[in-house]
Amino acid sequence: MAQAGEGRRNGRVTIREVADDAGVSVAAVSKVLRDAYGVSDALRAKVRASMDRLGYRPLASARGMRGQTYTLGLVLPDLRNPFFADIMTGVNNALERTQYQVMMGISASTAKLETGVVDSMIDRQMDGIILIGSTESRESLNTIAEKKPLVTIGHHDPSAEAFDTVNNNDQQGALLAVRHLVAAGYSKIAMLSLQGEPSSILAEREQGYRHGMVEAGLGGAINIASATQVMRDVQFAAKRLLQGPRRPDAIFCWTDFIALEVISVATELGLRVPEDVGIVGYDNTMFCDFAQNSLTSIDQSGELLGLQAARLVIERINGRTAVEHFVVPPRLVARRSTSR
Amino acid sequence: MAQAGEGRRNGRVTIREVADDAGVSVAAVSKVLRDAYGVSDALRAKVRASMDRLGYRPLASARGMRGQTYTLGLVLPDLRNPFFADIMTGVNNALERTQYQVMMGISASTAKLETGVVDSMIDRQMDGIILIGSTESRESLNTIAEKKPLVTIGHHDPSAEAFDTVNNNDQQGALLAVRHLVAAGYSKIAMLSLQGEPSSILAEREQGYRHGMVEAGLGGAINIASATQVMRDVQFAAKRLLQGPRRPDAIFCWTDFIALEVISVATELGLRVPEDVGIVGYDNTMFCDFAQNSLTSIDQSGELLGLQAARLVIERINGRTAVEHFVVPPRLVARRSTSR
DNA sequence: CTGAAAGCGCTTACAG
DNA sequence: CTGAAAGCGCTTACAG
Structure with a gap:
């Protein structure tokens, strides 16, 4: 026409x-x-x-042919963890007065998207990429960073040069959790970690956990179980822990969502939280506040992490080449799940 | 170089x-x-x-200059509702064997993005748009549909011509909830709805609720409260209901997340669920299964909704102009929160 | 079945 | 301070 x-x-x-x-x-x-x-x-x-x-x-496509598209790609591992909403809030706050727009992709959905989502963002001329909870190798991340400015959230690599990292201090977070549990009178403290791709944040947390146990003279009680994020798997692992011969009196879980499932399993087994078993989560998501959960958790300031990541990626787009590694201290928020 | x-x-x-x-x-x-x-x-x-x-x-940008970018835009109201993860799974399944990639945006985050996220997707040459839980007017949606193939999820407009809609039957879902509560012996059944932009799905659910109440001879007990999605607001509304003179013995909530908050408030007020108050949610998200929640909920088959939406938008991209309105029947999943 | 050429809407040197 | 022209990497008629 x-x-x-x-x-x-x-x-x-x-x-x-x-x-x-x-x-x-x-x-x-x-x-x-x-x-x-x-x-x-x-x-x-x-x-x-x-x-x-x-x-x-x-038209962003046309701009992208010669210059920028003013689009940032944000890659999330999944859509189920409400913690990512906090990060997103921070990212959006940082972008408020800029021309940039953020588009999100999920990394862990179908086979096609496993690592493909980052490539497809590069194909779409995103000016920069923010990767959340990546389990990629250093080389793999370097390859991405060669093509586009890259910032990771929830990936520890303090000697990385080609991309920036934004994290809370996960080792300290785990340490806070153990100290808190010890102070509350728990001693047989287990940790429930994530099975699968080796994740640097979980390595840090496991180390913090070990450190805390040894520090409290509980080195002999160190007990790290792990499960994937699949519900059935978590239930199985939780049952194994809670029905096993070395039944812990407290479990430090790698994320709130898992902690809520552990509370569920404990409840079904007739165990009382916090009397029979104390539970600590990570991320301090809004579900922790619900009275039926009242979950003690480690707050890693997701909004701040998102804000910093967006700031850093834009700086890189604008030409910064010196690396930056941003780390925020975590803080423990105590609730009923550990108030023995 | x-x-x-x-x-x-x-x-x-x-x-x-x-x-x-x-x-x-x-x-x-x-x-x-x-x-x-x-x-x-x-x-x-x-x-x-x-x-x-x-x-x-x-390079998607270059392709977009003349033809397609093979990118679909998916707009979510927020990142906190795990129901959207189900929809996303369905979308990804539908896209598995295609060249299409989906990019997500959040509509209700900052001022800048209010309606802007759709425009910015059009600027980025998305080939089609899937809008979840839109509260836009018919004209506004028609304007979008003029520019790009559009499918809505969670927006009832059966006489729309320019865009397709994908829904569960919300009226029937609410009816199922009321019938279930009545059968369980509840009679002073209130509904907690969403305050703010008028939403067609909530209008449908409210109608289904009214219908169910009248059908059960409880027309006089009809009681619809509403709150925004802000936690404090929901708490306030729940307290008003549960401490007011016409205290309901059951509350039908417009989404699981809200229902969990209501359980929390009830618990804090010393009310027992389900004995003192029965609670029903909507979406049947995974949190319903946790023992501490055990929330009865309406399942609207999110994965199927996502699958259909992706299928329909691709059909539109490929030239279909006749409208399609897909509706899936909901089903109630009973749990302890209503087992009086 | 195959290819040369125009053009999509911008940005980028470059010249004035 | 301002503008004409080339070109980014594709797709689309069109001609052979």
């Missing part, structure tokens, strides 16, 4: 139409668009007026 | 390099890429081999 000539397509206004309307060149409009230097206030005002009048919106 | 000439950019292999490697034209490679008609098996095989050898990946 509507024979070209005026460059219409899909009803979209193009940069050429804005230029014609404002009586300036296409290049001038482009400069205004990018807040580039070398445009007079008068020209800028004229162009802005035309853009508003015509309802102009630049 | 690396003076052009061979067309390298950012280490990316271009379609031209593939063409040169295979000894064919760029147009031929493009056809193979799109599985377009009119290429011999021999040529296709040659090109495929070259693509593999060089590790070629088409």
Whole structure:
């Protein structure tokens, strides 16, 4: 329909139409668009007026062909953990006054997307990538970082050079959990970790856990079980722990969601929380507050992590090459699940 | 660096390099890429081999300039409701054997993104849009549909022409909840609905609730409260209900998450669930299964909804113009929260 | 069945 | 400070 000539397509206004309307060149409009230097206030005002009048919106694909798309890719391991919502809030806050828009992808969904989601974000010319809870190797991350500015959240690699990392101090978080449990009178403290891809944050937490146990003179009671994120698996692991010969009197779980399942299993087994078994989670997600859970948890300031990650990736886009590793101290939020 | 000439950019292999490697034209490679008609098996095989050898990946931006980006935009209201994870699973299943990739955005985060996330997806040349839990008006949705194939999930508009809808039968879902509660011996049944933008799914559920109450001869006990999704707000509304003069003996909540908060409030008030108050949620998310919640809920088959939505949007991309409205029947999953 | 050429809407040197 | 022209990597008619 509507024979070209005026460059219409899909009803979209193009940069050429804005230029014609404002009586300036296409290049001038482009400069205004990018807040580039070398445009007079008068020209800028004229162009802005035309853009508003015509309802102009630049096409990201076209921009991406030569410059940026002003899009950041955020990769989440899954959509079930409400902790990621906190991170997302921080990311959005950081982007509020910028031209950047964030698009999310899930890494652990179908086979196709396993690592493919990052590639597909690169194919889509994302200007930068934020990877949450990655279990990729250093080399693999370096390969990504070669192509696009990269920041990881929840991946410890303090000697990485090619990409920035943003973390809470997971070792300290686990330590806080153990100390808190010890102070509350628990001694047979087990840890429930994640099975599968080796994760640096879990390695850190396991180390913090061991440290805390040894520190309290409980080195002999160290007991690390693990399960995948599949519900049935977690139930099985929890039952093994709670019905086994070395039944713990407290369990430190690697994330709130798992901790809630452990509470569920304990309840079904007729064990009382916190009297028979104390439970600690990680992330301090909103579910911890519910009276039926009242779960003690480690807060790692997800919103701050997201804010920092967005800030760092934009800095990289703007040319920073020196690496930055941001670490926030965790803090324990005590609730009834450990108040023996 | 690396003076052009061979067309390298950012280490990316271009379609031209593939063409040169295979000894064919760029147009031929493009056809193979799109599985377009009119290429011999021999040529296709040659090109495929070259693509593999060089590790070629088409640049979505460039494709988008003329044709498709093979990207679908999925808009979620927020990241806190685990129900969306079910929908996402279905979407990914539908996309498994296709070239399409899905990118997600959040609609209800910051001011900037309120409705802007859809526009920004259009700017990014998404081939189609799936909108979850939209509260936009018919005209507003029509405007989107004019620009891109659109499918909504959780938005009832059976006479819409320009876009497809995918839903469970919310009216029936609410009816099931009321009937179940009545059968369990509850009679002062309240509903806790969502305050804010008028939502067609909540309108449907409220109607189903009213219908169920009247049907059971409980028309006089109809009592609809509402709260935003903010935790404090929900707590306040729940307290008002449970401490008010017309204290209900059961509450039907518009989503599981809210129901869990209501259980929390009831527990804190010293009320027993299900003895003093029965609770029903909606979505049958995995949290319902936890022993400490054991929440009766309405299952709306999120995975199926996602699968259908993805299927429909791809059909639209491929040229279908006749509208489709897909509705799945809900089913109630009874648990302890209503077993008086 | 195959390919040369135009063009999508921008940005980027470069010249004025 | 401003603009004309080339070009990003694809797809799309069109011609052979």
